[in-house]
Amino acid sequence: MKRIWSQCLKELAQFQRDRLTVALAFLLPLISLLILGFAIRLEAKNIPLVVQDLNNTPLSRSYIERIFATNQFTAVLWPGGDPAIHALDHGFAKVVVIIPPDFSRQIKSGRGSDVQVLIDGTDTNNARVIQNSIHTTTTFFLANAGVETTSNPLKPHLRLWFNPGRKESLYIVPGVFGFLLWVFPGILAAMAMVREKEKGNIVQVYASSMTATELLLGKGLAYLFIGLGEALVLMLIGSLIFQLGFAGDPLPLLIGTLLYLGTSVMFGLMIGSRAKDLISTIQAISLIGFMTALLLSGFIYPIKNIPFPLVHLADLVPARYFIQISRDAFVRGTGWLGIWFPMVMIVVLGLLFFWTANRTLQKMQLPD
Amino acid sequence: MLFKSTRRLIPSSFLALVMKEIQQILQNKEIVVLLTIAPILQIMLYGFALNPDINKIDLGIVDYAHGSESRELVSALTENQVFVAKQFSSSQEELGQQVRNGNVTIGLVIPPQFKQQLTQNKSADLQLLVDGVDANTAGIASGYMLRMIQQHGRQLLPNSTPPLVRPVHTFLYNPGLISSWFFVPGVIGISITLVSSLVSALTVIREKDTGTLEQLLMTPAATWEILVAKIVPLFVLLMGTVLLALGVARLVFGVPIKGNFLLLLLLSGLYLFVGIGIGIMLATIAQNQQQVVLTAFFINIPLIQLSGAIAPIDSMPTFFRYLSWLNPLRHFVQILRSILLKGVGLEMLWPHVLALVMFAAVFLSISISQFRKQLT
Numbered sequence A: 001m002k003r004i005w006s007q008c009l010k011e012l013a014q015f016q017r018d019r020l021t022v023a024l025a026f027l028l029p030l031i032s033l034l035i036l037g038f039a040i041r042l043e044a045k046n047i048p049l050v051v052q053d054l055n056n057t058p059l060s061r062s063y064i065e066r067i068f069a070t071n072q073f074t075a076v077l078w079p080g081g082d083p084a085i086h087a088l089d090h091g092f093a094k095v096v097v098i099i100p101p102d103f104s105r106q107i108k109s110g111r112g113s114d115v116q117v118l119i120d121g122t123d124t125n126n127a128r129v130i131q132n133s134i135h136t137t138t139t140f141f142l143a144n145a146g147v148e149t150t151s152n153p154l155k156p157h158l159r160l161w162f163n164p165g166r167k168e169s170l171y172i173v174p175g176v177f178g179f180l181l182w183v184f185p186g187i188l189a190a191m192a193m194v195r196e197k198e199k200g201n202i203v204q205v206y207a208s209s210m211t212a213t214e215l216l217l218g219k220g221l222a223y224l225f226i227g228l229g230e231a232l233v234l235m236l237i238g239s240l241i242f243q244l245g246f247a248g249d250p251l252p253l254l255i256g257t258l259l260y261l262g263t264s265v266m267f268g269l270m271i272g273s274r275a276k277d278l279i280s281t282i283q284a285i286s287l288i289g290f291m292t293a294l295l296l297s298g299f300i301y302p303i304k305n306i307p308f309p310l311v312h313l314a315d316l317v318p319a320r321y322f323i324q325i326s327r328d329a330f331v332r333g334t335g336w337l338g339i340w341f342p343m344v345m346i347v348v349l350g351l352l353f354f355w356t357a358n359r360t361l362q363k364m365q366l367p368d
Numbered sequence B: 001m002l003f004k005s006t007r008r009l010i011p012s013s014f015l016a017l018v019m020k021e022i023q024q025i026l027q028n029k030e031i032v033v034l035l036t037i038a039p040i041l042q043i044m045l046y047g048f049a050l051n052p053d054i055n056k057i058d059l060g061i062v063d064y065a066h067g068s069e070s071r072e073l074v075s076a077l078t079e080n081q082v083f084v085a086k087q088f089s090s091s092q093e094e095l096g097q098q099v100r101n102g103n104v105t106i107g108l109v110i111p112p113q114f115k116q117q118l119t120q121n122k123s124a125d126l127q128l129l130v131d132g133v134d135a136n137t138a139g140i141a142s143g144y145m146l147r148m149i150q151q152h153g154r155q156l157l158p159n160s161t162p163p164l165v166r167p168v169h170t171f172l173y174n175p176g177l178i179s180s181w182f183f184v185p186g187v188i189g190i191s192i193t194l195v196s197s198l199v200s201a202l203t204v205i206r207e208k209d210t211g212t213l214e215q216l217l218m219t220p221a222a223t224w225e226i227l228v229a230k231i232v233p234l235f236v237l238l239m240g241t242v243l244l245a246l247g248v249a250r251l252v253f254g255v256p257i258k259g260n261f262l263l264l265l266l267l268s269g270l271y272l273f274v275g276i277g278i279g280i281m282l283a284t285i286a287q288n289q290q291q292v293v294l295t296a297f298f299i300n301i302p303l304i305q306l307s308g309a310i311a312p313i314d315s316m317p318t319f320f321r322y323l324s325w326l327n328p329l330r331h332f333v334q335i336l337r338s339i340l341l342k343g344v345g346l347e348m349l350w351p352h353v354l355a356l357v358m359f360a361a362v363f364l365s366i367s368i369s370q371f372r373k374q375l376t
Helices: A003-017 A019-039 A058-068 A084-090 A103-108 A125-146 A171-197 A201-207 A210-243 A251-274 A277-297 A308-316 A318-332 A338-363 B003-006 B011-027 B029-035 B037-049 B068-078 B092-101 B114-119 B135-156 B180-209 B210-216 B223-251 B261-285 B289-305 B318-324 B328-342 B346-375
Strands: A047-053 A073-075 A096-099 A112-119 A155-159 B057-063 B083-089 B106-110 B124-131 B165-172
Touching: A003 A019, A003 A171, A003 A210, A019 A171, A019 A210, A019 B289, A019 B318, A047 A058, A058 A073, A058 A096, A058 A103, A058 A125, A084 A096, A084 A112, A096 A125, A096 B092, A103 A112, A112 A125, A125 B135, A125 B165, A125 B180, A155 B135, A171 A201, A171 A210, A171 A251, A171 A277, A171 A318, A171 B135, A201 A210, A201 A338, A210 A251, A210 A338, A251 A277, A251 A318, A251 A338, A277 B029, A277 B037, A277 B289, A308 B037, A318 A338, B011 B029, B011 B223, B029 B037, B029 B180, B029 B223, B037 B106, B037 B180, B037 B223, B057 B068, B057 B092, B068 B083, B068 B106, B068 B114, B068 B135, B083 B092, B083 B135, B092 B106, B092 B124, B106 B135, B114 B124, B124 B135, B180 B223, B180 B261, B180 B328, B223 B261, B223 B346, B261 B289, B261 B328, B328 B346
Parallel strands: A047 A073, A047 A096, A112 B165, A155 B124, B057 B083, B057 B106
Antiparallel strands: A096 A112, B106 B124
């Protein structure tokens, strides 16, 4: 126990001496937090829209007014001579609404009129957003323009829980915590481990009475403290900038963060102990750590949408479990009841990484 | 002078030099992996894992009415698999708990008077409880839900008529709204950027480390000749990666190539110079391999996030939107998507092409001048 502690102190002293690494360890996650937190907005606002009103009557104009009243679209002027579809080709607009010449007449006669809506389908997510929005607007227009005689018998009342304003930052930022607290403590720990190996210090360690387990735990503890510092900075500044608050009991998040950091540090140490040099370490972390935490964690789109064999790989990604805990703490607020399983999974995966790293180090201890 | 140096570059001997260089690069296993397996893995992982589809949304239901009307409503809502009836709860509190825990995404409450209200021609109130944690999914899913309820309601009317204004949607460029068509071109851009910069940085810095660059300097070749002899083999190999990436996009994801394939290759080639420029610049600035790989790793996040490859640029805050103009990847992703999906040509892409030419010129001239400084 004492040896673990002194190994930890030695590691911290070494880390602190390298000013550049210290700066990078805290500055890079912070910069990444700002970029990820501000730049990931899946739903487009101010969608450029071109209207071709071939009818030009009070009725068609009030329909157009209704579309722009949603504040989701901004009007793009398009000269009448040019086919409006070119606006989509050029990327000047994402939607074109074409109102036919007999729009008003057809409606007044009760037959009704088609309205052509051309949507840029490149960004599939926003193509759906646009489609929904035009539909909702049209329904609203019909209900309020006084042209419909019958009213719809079903009246749905929508209640959005947890996030009534549908602020995307509320979804993204707790995920960013999970992503960054996976990548950064992990890579720092991996680099520390592999550097020890590259310099041959590890042989010296083995010559002493220290065991592989003690080395691993000592290093792990040191980087756990560093990760805790990172977590504190990220969550504090992140909460202030993006206006997050605890939705419930903060204790599960606290414990979850501690366990998660332990797992991410152990992952780093495992990679570091297995890789042959620093370059392959960093590449392994960027491929395994970075990509899985970004893509298989439910950080951007729901995990449920990942297709069959890949979705089970996601079960082995600790970031996915922590993001669940973090979203629960900042948005949902169900507490222990909703998140005991992710907690258990983080611990299980952490132990798995520890076991693997430990075995690798022990094998190195006994050559031949 | 000029004559002499051009004569030294007569095709046959230059070709031999390029072939030798290519063989040498390919001897390094790590680089071969970077050129082939890494991009394939990346494209497959991004292409399959990033999926914003609204499909099989879990629907929880409390049916206080217990009649054929409510059953009809439920089957109308779950008909096309967008919503799946996951759970029937006995009370609104229980359903609320399910939504709170995230077990169901949307909870539907059908009131006890549902049947009476419908038969008496009154309007029936339906409660929808939506889990708003995932703002994007919640928005689109509830939009769908409202539309389907309205449609069903209209059919319940005695003299059911279609609505008076009927938006007819046409999705251009991606009529089936296949999400990988959006992400794969973006990831090709990401992948090519990472591979081209990393591979060229590693090959250059390795020579720096081993001191072979100084040896090259002793030969009568001019600096630019050395650089050309370095860049051309890299370019040839990376062009292979581009073809490989496009092949995966076409064969695995069925991404169409609507535009001119030659133009696509030409502009990808242009972009390779940007990547090679970044790589050589990195190699001349960095002290050792470790710094190169680390820097390349940390550049990842801003490069990817501000490129529009994952999240659309239109929805970013103004500052980041302008910042993204300085990201060469943003222009390349736009070019890729436009040629692959929209099938447009240079007449619409020229601003982005111009930007890439500028980036290539800037990065290459910085790296050449750095290179010169270090050689003399």
